[in-house]
Amino acid sequence: MALPKKQVKPYLPLTYPKTLLARRHQIADMISNDGTYLPKSLLHADLDRGFLDFVKGSLETIVEGSKIPVVDILITSQNWSQFVETWDFQNIDKNVEPPFITVIRNPEVKYGNNPSVMYNIPNRRTYYYMQVPTWDGQRNGMDIYKIPQPVPIDIKFTVAIVCNRMREINKFNQIINQTFASRQAYQVIKGHYIPIINDGMADESVMDVDKRKYYIQKYDFTMMGFLLDEDDFEVSPAISRTFTMFEVDLKTKKKKQRRPIPNVPPSTTLNYEVGVIELSKEFEYTCNLSLIKSENVSSYDIYINDFYYGSDLFEIQINTNDLLKIVIVKNDVNLVSVLEFSEDLL
Amino acid sequence: MAKNVPITRLGKFFGEEDFNLEIDMGQEWLIGDMNFTCVLYRVDKNKIKIDDVYGEVLQDGIKFLPPVEFNAYVQIVAPTNQKIGSTKIQQYEPGNITMSVYLKTLDDLDIDINLGDYVGYYDSENFVRYYTVVDDGRVYSDLKHTYKGYKPFFRSIIGSYVTPDEFRAL
Numbered sequence: 001m002a003l004p005k006k007q008v009k010p011y012l013p014l015t016y017p018k019t020l021l022a023r024r025h026q027i028a029d030m031i032s033n034d035g036t037y038l039p040k041s042l043l044h045a046d047l048d049r050g051f052l053d054f055v056k057g058s059l060e061t062i063v064e065g066s067k068i069p070v071v072d073i074l075i076t077s078q079n080w081s082q083f084v085e086t087w088d089f090q091n092i093d094k095n096v097e098p099p100f101i102t103v104i105r106n107p108e109v110k111y112g113n114n115p116s117v118m119y120n121i122p123n124r125r126t127y128y129y130m131q132v133p134t135w136d137g138q139r140n141g142m143d144i145y146k147i148p149q150p151v152p153i154d155i156k157f158t159v160a161i162v163c164n165r166m167r168e169i170n171k172f173n174q175i176i177n178q179t180f181a182s183r184q185a186y187q188v189i190k191g192h193y194i195p196i197i198n199d200g201m202a203d204e205s206v207m208d209v210d211k212r213k214y215y216i217q218k219y220d221f222t223m224m225g226f227l228l229d230e231d232d233f234e235v236s237p238a239i240s241r242t243f244t245m246f247e248v249d250l251k252t253k254k255k256k257q258r259r260p261i262p263n264v265p266p267s268t269t270l271n272y273e274v275g276v277i278e279l280s281k282e283f284e285y286t287c288n289l290s291l292i293k294s295e296n297v298s299s300y301d302i303y304i305n306d307f308y309y310g311s312d313l314f315e316i317q318i319n320t321n322d323l324l325k326i327v328i329v330k331n332d333v334n335l336v337s338v339l340e341f342s343e344d345l346l
Numbered sequence: 347m348a349k350n351v352p353i354t355r356l357g358k359f360f361g362e363e364d365f366n367l368e369i370d371m372g373q374e375w376l377i378g379d380m381n382f383t384c385v386l387y388r389v390d391k392n393k394i395k396i397d398d399v400y401g402e403v404l405q406d407g408i409k410f411l412p413p414v415e416f417n418a419y420v421q422i423v424a425p426t427n428q429k430i431g432s433t434k435i436q437q438y439e440p441g442n443i444t445m446s447v448y449l450k451t452l453d454d455l456d457i458d459i460n461l462g463d464y465v466g467y468y469d470s471e472n473f474v475r476y477y478t479v480v481d482d483g484r485v486y487s488d489l490k491h492t493y494k495g496y497k498p499f500f501r502s503i504i505g506s507y508v509t510p511d512e513f514r515a516l
Contacts, residue, residue: 045399073400074400076400078401080389080460080478081401085401
């Protein structure tokens with residue numbers, strides 16, 4: 001009967017894990033923890049070290065009570081360095097004794113495919129990251145910390161297990177498949193979450209008849225990292241004190257009087273008393289006059305600025321400062337005559 | 347303590363005394379007559395300071411134990427005139443050095459030569475070229491390295507040229 005081997009949680013969590021903005025603040029604190037306010041620099045060696053730690057930690061393989069050792073450096077060109085990390089599992093011929101796990105890094109590092117940081121801000125411009133309060137002994141101020149967008153890189157790693165037993169490669173395979181069940185795993189390097197993707201595996205086991213038989217299985221990974229160089233960070237002082245000044249013209253100018261808004265009557269009425277047959281009116285505006293009322297008028301002649309305009313017209317066009325003169329012929333000379341025009345202001 | 351098992355093969359006409367005599371005569375020839383001298387710089391892996399990712403040190407950062415002179419039969423491969431990889435840079439690459447050294451010589455000097463150690467070999471009175479051990483010949487069970495199948499008696503150590511950027515005995 002299967003029994004749980006892992007210990008059940010000894011306590012119940014009393015607080016909820018942080019989410020959304022609070023979680024983002026928490027991650028930002030992780031990035032700058034134990035240092036300055038700025039994020040820690042992240043370069044190739046940091047990413048390589050992080051991957052080695054990932055293999056040592058997350059992919060730790062224990063078979064029958066013994067841990068499969070990991071060669072804890074990336075073997076490079078200096079031949080003696082292999083011994084430094086493998087002396088404790090060498091045989092009498094000073095050969096590394098299986099089982100062991102080793103990490104190979106492809107030397108070429110290409111521009112990364114991490115979509116969050118690729119090709120979206122040109123020219124490595126620096127951006128506001130944080131403002132930090134300062135005190136120079138006399139007054140408070142602020143420093144503005146600016147950093148450029150990190151440069152994405154993809155680093156290819158191969159993790160190889162060399163062993164003599166099938167159960168060792170089975171266990172290692174199980175751990176890798178469980179770790180990468182969601183295609184990717186994360187390694188926290190200097191506070192940054194760096195995704196690692198499993199690209200596949202290959203078997204290079206040596207099973208020749210006339211040779212020593214052993215298993216080699218290689219797993220390929222891509223670390224989707226980014227480069228963040230602290231030499232690119234900018235710290236510049238912010239404004240600590242402002243002095244606001246206004247300049248005004250002391251010369252007084254006479255204010256030009258505004259022209260009064262004409263009080264436009266809705267209509268113009270011309271009352272011709274007894275004995276009067278001619279009336280004039282000057283207009284200070286442009287309008288159209290339309291005849292709306294005519295009493296005791298047989299006919300009428302219209303003059304504008306003493307120029308004959310027409311007779312018995314129902315509509316008269318008036319321009320500003322025009323002098324309108326209307327001469328009428330009454331039906332009954334003993335009565336008062338009236339002409340009333342409506343005004344349409346133009 | 348390891349149990350010593352006497353070697354009795356070829357015992358009808360060859361034995362330990364004959365073997366030792368042959369080695370003595372060979373050493374007399376190699377050391378007394380030939381006298382090819384190499385200088386061994388053993389990397390002091392306890393004192394060396396390496397980075398924890400690549401296990402590398404910078405120029406002149408390699409710590410080594412006191413240099414030891416030893417005699418060996420030296421063969422140096424002819425240099426090759428070639429380009430560096432796919433670059434257009436041409437260089438005259440010195441060939442590898444093969445040093446055949448008596449096991450007894452190593453025992454007498456109480457030294458061991460390991461992978462990655464450095465060896466200096468004087469080309470002339472005022473010029474020494476350094477090599478790094480790429481094959482320390484530690485496994486010498488094959489017939490060539492035994493005295494007619496009786497016991498191993500020498501190691502073939504292969505060194506590859508290093509530039510002063512990696513090692514220059516400082």
